Amino acid sequence: MRVIKMLLCFVLVTGFLVQLGNTKVEAATSFYDVKSDHRAYDEIMYLAQGKIANGSLSGYYYPNKVVTRAEATAMIGRALQLNGQQRKTQFKDVGINHFASGYIQSAVGRKIVSGYVDNSFKPNNTVTRSEMAVMICKAFGYSFGNSQSGAAQALLSRGIAQYVNGSFGADIKMNRADTAEFLAKAINYKLRTNPEVNFDKEINVATDSLQVRTGPSTNYNSVGTLEDGETATFAYSVGNWILVKTSSVEGFVHSAYVTSESDDLPAVPSSSSPLSLKTIVIDPGHGGTDPGAIGYGIYEKSVVLDTSLRVKKLFAQTPFNFKLTRETDKYITLQNRVAFAKQNKADTFVSIHANAFNGKANGTETYYYRTAATNPYTNDSILLAKSIQKRLVAAWGTNDRGIDHGNFHVIRENSMPAILTELGFIDNKADNNKLRSPAYRQLAAEAIYQGILDYYKAKGYNVNSLYNIVD
Numbered sequence: 186m187r188v189i190k191m192l193l194c195f196v197l198v199t200g201f202l203v204q205l206g207n208t209k210v211e212a213a214t215s216f217y218d219v220k221s222d223h224r225a226y227d228e229i230m231y232l233a234q235g236k237i238a239n240g241s242l243s244g245y246y247y248p249n250k251v252v253t254r255a256e257a258t259a260m261i262g263r264a265l266q267l268n269g270q271q272r273k274t275q276f277k278d279v280g281i282n283h284f285a286s287g288y289i290q291s292a293v294g295r296k297i298v299s300g301y302v303d304n305s306f307k308p309n310n311t312v313t314r315s316e317m318a319v320m321i322c323k324a325f326g327y328s329f330g331n332s333q334s335g336a337a338q339a340l341l342s343r344g345i346a347q348y349v350n351g352s353f354g355a356d357i358k359m360n361r362a363d364t365a366e367f368l369a370k371a372i373n374y375k376l377r378t379n380p381e382v383n384f385d386k387e388i389n390v391a392t393d394s395l396q397v398r399t400g401p402s403t404n405y406n407s408v409g410t411l412e413d414g415e416t417a418t419f420a421y422s423v424g425n426w427i428l429v430k431t432s433s434v435e436g437f438v439h440s441a442y443v444t445s446e447s448d449d450l451p452a453v454p455s456s457s458s459p460l461s462l463k464t465i466v467i468d469p470g471h472g473g474t475d476p477g478a479i480g481y482g483i484y485e486k487s488v489v490l491d492t493s494l495r496v497k498k499l500f501a502q503t504p505f506n507f508k509l510t511r512e513t514d515k516y517i518t519l520q521n522r523v524a525f526a527k528q529n530k531a532d533t534f535v536s537i538h539a540n541a542f543n544g545k546a547n548g549t550e551t552y553y554y555r556t557a558a559t560n561p562y563t564n565d566s567i568l569l570a571k572s573i574q575k576r577l578v579a580a581w582g583t584n585d586r587g588i589d590h591g592n593f594h595v596i597r598e599n600s601m602p603a604i605l606t607e608l609g610f611i612d613n614k615a616d617n618n619k620l621r622s623p624a625y626r627q628l629a630a631e632a633i634y635q636g637i638l639d640y641y642k643a644k645g646y647n648v649n650s651l652y653n654i655v656d
């Protein structure tokens with residue numbers, strides 16, 4: 186017994202790996218003040234393993250300390266793998282250096298928590314059981330009728346919360362142990378008092394050797410793998426991870442690597458996706474004092490801006506970084522469009538235009554720049570042009586004018602795969618009818634979105650689940 190205690194002590198000390206220089210701190214997976222007979226021991230350990238619950242650097246969890254709004258938000262943020270990068274927030278009392286500034290900003294963006302009318306967040310305020318129940322419901326997508334009693338019921342019925350002296354204890358302040366109990370039970374149903382969930386939705390695995398883990402992040406141990414094309418059922422999601430089950434294994438997988446007909450599949454793969462490092466810049470041609478081509482009373486600058494904003498809405502549901510050179514009707518020089526793409530380190534640049542000629546010419550065409558002297562990404566530009574051209578022609582049924590070399594400033598001077606697409610001829614009646622139609626512009630946006638996915642797929646990225654957004 187003595188030997189075991191000494192070993193445990195050793196583990197505790199080495200668990201805090203402090204790398205000087207970048208001040209990276211390895212979280213502890215055990216705490217001096219949470220013994221194995223603590224009522225929330227399993228839950229706290231489970232969250233510690235996932236680096237969701239952190240203790241102090243000296244190895245204490247402080248289970249009886251009341252939890253603050255900032256702490257609770259950070260824990261939920263880590264559980265859902267929200268972007269926790271410390272940054273500016275919209276609140277006057279949460280500065281960029283506040284430890285939870287990133288999680289607070291992300292959680293507010295997801296409407297899991299909100300601030301107060303005086304533009305404060307009150308990060309050090311305590312959290313009642315009712316307030317926590319509402320946060321859990323919002324974070325995990327439980328319907329709760331927008332009321333505190335509904336939220337209490339949602340947690341009680343799932344075995345996530347229990348009665349305290351015959352009631353929910355709505356006004357009791359949450360401590361750090363209680364918070365861990367609620368959160369761990371919401372994540373892992375096996376920790377609940379009634380561990381039963383329905384695996385009633387089917388998924389198909391869309392990658393080789395998909396790791397199945399004991400919790401919803403790569404911090405959790407792998408308990409098996411699923412192979413490409415294998416089917417499984419899933420019960421619920423935690424952030425962008427889903428709890429799946431086959432005849433041989435049960436656990437969490439990242440939803441970016443599966444496909445499903447179910448609307449319950451999370452549409453947003455997490456910031457851990459390699460795609461989150463990819464930046465797509467869409468460039469709506471012309472703008473402001475430069476209307477571009479004009480036909481039958483409509484302007485190229487307006488048609489391509491609306492289409493581009495529709496592309497933006499689609500990419501907002503993906504892990505990609507996405508930027509538009511303009512979001513309003515303003516004039517931008519060609520030089521500034523290129524500078525914008527370079528500043529944002531774009532990996533893909535798509536300039537959207539509409540054509541005009543003599544009223545008779547019609548169809549869709551897409552340009553790349555051939556000479557590597559200025560833009561070295563000729564082959565990738567051709568691949569991107571082909572992918573988008575094919576999707577656009579299929580979506581609109583327009584005359585396929587193909588892809589070609591084009592000596593345009595925005596694709597010549599850029600230093601990334603870059604193309605310029607002409608959706609159709611604005612001075613041709615048939616093409617103009619499509620350009621002026623919001624429904625057709627939506628189809629064009631979807632085609633450009635799918636064409637970009639096709640390009641990334643051809644480059645070896647797993648984008649399979651992202652097609653669901655428009656399919």
Ligand SMILES: [Zn+2]
Binds near residue numbers: 470471477478538539
């Ligand atoms: Zn143009």
